[in-house]
Amino acid sequence: xxxxxxxxxxxxxxxxxxxxxxxxxxxxxxxxxxxxxxxxxxxxxxxxxxxxxxxxxxxxxxxxxxxxxxxxxxxxxxxxxxxxxxxxxxxxxxxxxxxxxxxxxxxxxxxxxxxxxxxxxxxxxxxxxxxxxxxxxxxxxxxxxxxxxxxxxxxxxxxxxxxxxxxxxxxxxxxxxxxxxxxxxxxxxxxxxxxxxxxxxxxxxxxxxxxxxxxxxxxxxxxxxxxxxxxxxxxxxxxxxxxxxxxxxxxxxxxxxxxxxxxxxxxxxxxxxxxxxxxxxxxxxxxxxxxxxxxxxxxxxxxxxxxxxxxxxxxxxxxxxxxxx
Amino acid sequence: xxxxxxxxxxxxxxxxxxxxxxxxxxxxxxxxxxxxxxxxxxxxxxxxxxxxxxxxxxxxxxxxxxxxxxxxxxxxxxxxxxxxxxxxxxxxxxxxxxxxxxxxxxxxxxxxxxxxxxxxxxxxxxxxxxxxxxxxxxxxxxxxxxxxxxxxxxxxxxxxxxxxxxxxxxxxxxxxxxxxxxxxxxxxxxxxxxxxxxxxxxxxxxxxxxxxxxxxxxxxxxxxxxxxxxxxxxxxxxxxxxxxxxxxxxxxxxxxxxxxxxxxxxxxxxxxxxxxxxxxxxxxxxxxxxxxxxxxxxxxxxxxxxxxxxxxxxxxxxxxxxxxxxxxxxxxxxxxxxxxxxxxxxxxxxxxxxxxxxxxxxxxxxxxxxxxxxxxxxxxxxxxxxxxxxxxxxxxxxxxxxxxxxxxxxxxxxxxxxxxxxxxxxxx
Ligand SMILES: [Zn+2]
Numbered sequence: 001x002x003x004x005x006x007x008x009x010x011x012x013x014x015x016x017x018x019x020x021x022x023x024x025x026x027x028x029x030x031x032x033x034x035x036x037x038x039x040x041x042x043x044x045x046x047x048x049x050x051x052x053x054x055x056x057x058x059x060x061x062x063x064x065x066x067x068x069x070x071x072x073x074x075x076x077x078x079x080x081x082x083x084x085x086x087x088x089x090x091x092x093x094x095x096x097x098x099x100x101x102x103x104x105x106x107x108x109x110x111x112x113x114x115x116x117x118x119x120x121x122x123x124x125x126x127x128x129x130x131x132x133x134x135x136x137x138x139x140x141x142x143x144x145x146x147x148x149x150x151x152x153x154x155x156x157x158x159x160x161x162x163x164x165x166x167x168x169x170x171x172x173x174x175x176x177x178x179x180x181x182x183x184x185x186x187x188x189x190x191x192x193x194x195x196x197x198x199x200x201x202x203x204x205x206x207x208x209x210x211x212x213x214x215x216x217x218x219x220x221x222x223x224x225x226x227x228x229x230x231x232x233x234x235x236x237x238x239x240x241x242x243x244x245x246x247x248x249x250x251x252x253x254x255x256x257x258x259x260x261x262x263x264x265x266x267x268x269x270x271x272x273x274x275x276x277x278x279x280x281x282x283x284x285x286x287x288x289x290x291x292x293x294x295x296x297x298x299x300x301x302x303x304x305x306x307x308x309x310x311x312x313x314x315x316x317x318x319x320x321x322x323x324x325x
Numbered sequence: 326x327x328x329x330x331x332x333x334x335x336x337x338x339x340x341x342x343x344x345x346x347x348x349x350x351x352x353x354x355x356x357x358x359x360x361x362x363x364x365x366x367x368x369x370x371x372x373x374x375x376x377x378x379x380x381x382x383x384x385x386x387x388x389x390x391x392x393x394x395x396x397x398x399x400x401x402x403x404x405x406x407x408x409x410x411x412x413x414x415x416x417x418x419x420x421x422x423x424x425x426x427x428x429x430x431x432x433x434x435x436x437x438x439x440x441x442x443x444x445x446x447x448x449x450x451x452x453x454x455x456x457x458x459x460x461x462x463x464x465x466x467x468x469x470x471x472x473x474x475x476x477x478x479x480x481x482x483x484x485x486x487x488x489x490x491x492x493x494x495x496x497x498x499x500x501x502x503x504x505x506x507x508x509x510x511x512x513x514x515x516x517x518x519x520x521x522x523x524x525x526x527x528x529x530x531x532x533x534x535x536x537x538x539x540x541x542x543x544x545x546x547x548x549x550x551x552x553x554x555x556x557x558x559x560x561x562x563x564x565x566x567x568x569x570x571x572x573x574x575x576x577x578x579x580x581x582x583x584x585x586x587x588x589x590x591x592x593x594x595x596x597x598x599x600x601x602x603x604x605x606x607x608x609x610x611x612x613x614x615x616x617x618x619x620x621x622x623x624x625x626x627x628x629x630x631x632x633x634x635x636x637x638x639x640x641x642x643x644x645x646x647x648x649x650x651x652x653x654x655x656x657x658x659x660x661x662x663x664x665x666x667x668x669x670x671x672x673x674x675x676x677x678x679x680x681x682x683x684x685x686x687x688x689x690x691x692x693x694x695x696x697x698x699x700x701x702x703x704x705x706x707x708x709x710x711x712x713x714x715x716x717x718x719x720x721x722x723x724x725x726x727x728x729x730x731x732x733x734x735x736x737x738x739x740x741x742x743x744x745x746x747x748x749x750x751x752x753x
Contacts, residue, residue, distance in 0.1 A: 087640050108642035109513075109524040110594030116636075117593075131642070133524030179524060203529065204521030 004125040005305055008136040008184040014301065016187055020144050021157050021295040022304035023297070029066060030300065037303075039311045040069035043100040046091065047073045049128075050106045055271065056128050056138075059104050059295070060233060063302035063305060067311070072099070087111060091120040097114060099123045101310055107132035108170040123209050124309045132174050139180035141301040143188055145290050146225050148297075149266050162189030167219050169195045169251055170229030171240075173202050177270050178229055182210050193219050195251065199240040200231075216251055227268040229251060237256040244277050266290050329743070330360045334368035334704060336694050338670025341370060346700040347744040353696050366738060367371035367691035374715070376408025376701030376739065378472070378681040378690050379651065380500070380578060381554060381626035384410070384441070387425070388434065391632040393721045394578055395432035398651070399439040401629070403746035405651040406703035406736035407439055409682065409690040410471050414446040421446035421457035423465035424718075430467035430715060438746045442687055445469040447488045447499060450703040451477050456487060463495045470686045473500035475554055476601075478536060480506050485540060491547040498576075498684060500552040501540050503561070504602065508532035513642060515588040515603040523591065525641065528603045530558040537561050541568035541575050550675045552684055553577040557602040559612035566621045576684050578626035579613050581657035586610075586726060596637045596644030597726050600630070617676060618667040623649025624681045627654045631722030649720050653713060657704060663707075665731065670707075689742070704738035711735065718753060 029035055045064045047057050057073065064071045076090060087106070094102060101124040104112045109131030116125040129135040138312055147156040150164055166185050172178045172194050185192050192210035194201065205212055213219050220226065223275070231247065241247045253267060261267075267283055269291045275281050283289060336342050336354065343358035379402065385393040393401075395412075402410050412429050414420035419428060419734040426443035433441025445462035451454045451474045462469040472492060477500060479485045488499050511534045514520050516527025527583060537553055541564065553565065554669040556577045578750045582600060587607050590598045598604060616622040630647025637644050658677065664669040668676070682691025692698040712731050715723040739747035746753050 011394060087643075088638060104639070108640045109641040110642075113594045114640050131524050179522070201514050202521035203527060204518040207518040207521070 003309065005136050005309065006113050006116055006125065006127045007134045008139045010323050011136070011184065011187060011320055013187050013189070016140070016143070016184060017158060017160055019140055019301065019304050019308060020147060021228040022308060023144050023300040024153065025159060026303040026307070027030050027297070027300040030034060036066050038068050039068040039307055040064070041157050043263065043310055044070045044072065044098065044201070045101045045103060045306065046094050046099050047071065048094070048102050048104045049073070050087070051129070053129065055295070056105060057300040060128060060302050062299045063175070063306055066299070066303055067306055069306070087115065089118050089120070091115055095121045095123065101126060101306065103317065106195050107131055118154045126309065129176055131176065133176050135176040136180050136184070137298070137305055139184040140179050140305070141294055141298040142181055142227065142268060142270070143184055144301055145268065145294050146266070146296045149290060150224055150264070160188040161185060162214060164190045164224045165193070165222055166190050167193045167195055167226045168229060169216055169226060169253070171200045171231045171235060172196045172205070172229065174201045174235070175229050181227070184209050184214070186210065193223070195219055197241050197247070197251065200235070203236055217260065220257060223261055223265055225251065225266045225268055226261060228304045230270065230274065231278060246275050252278055252280070255282045258286070268294065270294065297299040328363035329366060330363040330742070331360060331366045331373060331702075332360070334371055334373035335670070336373045336735050337674050338372050341368070343616050344694065344702070345482045346740065346743050348666050349700055351694065351696055351698050351700050354694060356530065364399070366704070367719065368614060370669050371737065372705045372707050373671050373694060374406070374670065374695055374703045374705060375678040375692055376654065376690060376741065376753070377406045377677045378687055379407050379410040379626060379627050379654070380684070380685050381475070381630065381680040381694055382412055382629045383415070383563055383631065383647070384412045384429070385416065385631060386429065391633050391721070394428060395441060396436045397634060397719060397721040398629070398631070399433060399436055399441060400752055401494070401649070401718065402439040403650040403739045403741070403752060404719045406655050406705065406739050407651060408701040408703070408739065408741045409440040409687050410651070411442045411444050411471055411685050413475045414444050414473060415451055417448050419446050420477070421449050421451070423458070423461045426462050426467040426469050427465050428686065434531065434536070437741070437744070438752070439741060440687070440690065442685060443467045443469055444471045444473050444475070444500065447472045447474045447479050449486060453477065453481055453484060456484065456491065457492055459488070459497065460495065463497060468498050471552070471692060472497055473502065473554065475502045478502050478504040478506060480536070484544065486543050486547060489544055489551060490547045497684065498550045499678055500554050501536065502554050503533045503536035503540070505532040505535050512603070514591045514599070517588065517606060519588045519591055523592070523594070530560050534552050534564055535601055536561040537564050541565070541573050542733065543575045544575060545571070550574045554611070555580050555602055555626065556622060557582065557583045557605050559609045562593060562612050562616040563620055566616070567623065576623040577621070578624045579617055579622045580628045581650055581654045582609065582726060583613055584661040585657050590726070594641050594668040596639065596641050597648070597724055599641060599644050599646050600648050601646040614661055614665065615669055617662065620671070623676070624684065625654065625658055625677050626681065627651050628736065631720055633722060637724050647724065649722055649725050652718055652720065652730060653725060653727050655736060656734045659707060659734040660732055698738050700743040702740045703736055706735045706737050707733065709733065709735040
């Protein structure tokens, strides 16, 4: 494993499988009465959020606390891009406090990379979402959810997603989740298809290791998982598509469309879901939709990442068993 | 004024010759010239060029003296072999009145390192709405002939048409920063494969090309002269080539960095590579070199854009756009154009001195190296190889993309009207 987690593209297949397997161990901790490991006792982790994201922050915080880390939450909403120095200044302040890891969420693509490579700071850097670039722990939790559902919880250990066909639908252009997922799913051997109106597909996508389609209906029957990406309402005003209704007709997932998917296929959503436009209530509430599981799995994945970056070289499983004695 | 004998210099890269400077002018060019009464500079086979002329420099004074001043900028220019620079209008206050352009012009003359020819803004405050007093700036002591809202595009077609028409009265030229504003909202880098991966806002080639296409058609329609700043894409080259073949009076410039660097460098997220227009692809770079070689692109201009350290030592999106360029331009041109066989030294003299002086009507600059001409000269050690060390820059800012990169060539001497401004690589 590398010292930082900036991009899903930095992970090898073996790194990624190790994280998924470790997350399974971590998930067992959550099933116990005392949901805590002593692994990061005495280590300090800062959640440095320049952009609001309560869901992601709480998920990291839960993971950090379950590993017994000391947690500092630092929110610097809105101050970053308007005044460029603040990232560096903040980083150096944290460095002076002897922080071991920084979980950073930033509105500017590349900010975590700068933080990790500019010599401003020595701590491990974990990217919790940067601009429209990457959100690697989201991709890991998505892959974890897919492996559990499509391969199996125990059968999945040591396995990747070879041969699975995954479709991502929605705003690819502005989505760090799409970028991270394409990278990671490709590394794990899955075949990825992106579906969106052409206005929401980035120029240059042809170099990505995936297929691109403008037609959702034609991809549904050959999908093991369909992942919906959030489409922000303001995109409509910027002429990315004509109306919400038209988007919904062409790219929304309703019961009829879900019926075209193979029986074992799952519906995924990183949340929060815009019901009615991207997904109908019928689909969102169906047993095939994994949105809630994804949230649960997010904590296990983040525990695994923190553990592997900070916790040392022993497999997590050993620790877990020691705890159980 | 004294005499200087430059002995054994390859004038424009030709056979070694002696050049005798007497006072402000070149007295004689030949072989075995007498050194009597003259200070001798042994050129030792170095290349002698007419003093370089930069049609696109940002000196930052007035307003951002923390980045650069007329003094530090002209010292940087002399270090890079320049004897004249055209100073862009996007200062604070904007150079949109006779008062501001005269101030900049005078500072250049007073410091004496390099002639400074101010560029006037096309519109008041660079706001693109109302024509600035172009005639008054032309008639001022600064004698402005080049007008540009550089940093911003004159995107209103009617304003651009009027500006092109208006400057005909005094032989002026409008230098356009071609950037369609709507197509580049939120733009951070070249739109393409790399921007898609990095998740940085794309600056599409068509945003440059569509403005150039419009402006050459406007220039044709009103029979005026238009200059395209820092052309950066293969498509732009095609449009300029077409316009020239049609007889449209268009000239174009390319920066050294667009001749060498590509958007692949942005993968580092290091804002030293953040520039406007952005670094493009390998294909664009090769097209730009070809176009400079065949004359489709007329000149090299630096777009020297100094910024203080703190404006670059931050995350990409927050960083200022621009690179310094005066002190490395000739080296980059040597590497990309001369050592690739695309251009000889006479060609470099044409693209970096003669043509820019002609486009900007810079009196006494861009002249042949021959008797009777003003002694504006640059001596280049073309055999030199070395890593770029910004610590040695004369510019107040250090935002160079070449730090630690090995580049060929080094300017050893610069003379401005017979007076040495650079001697053995040191400012005089
Ligand atoms: Zn410009």
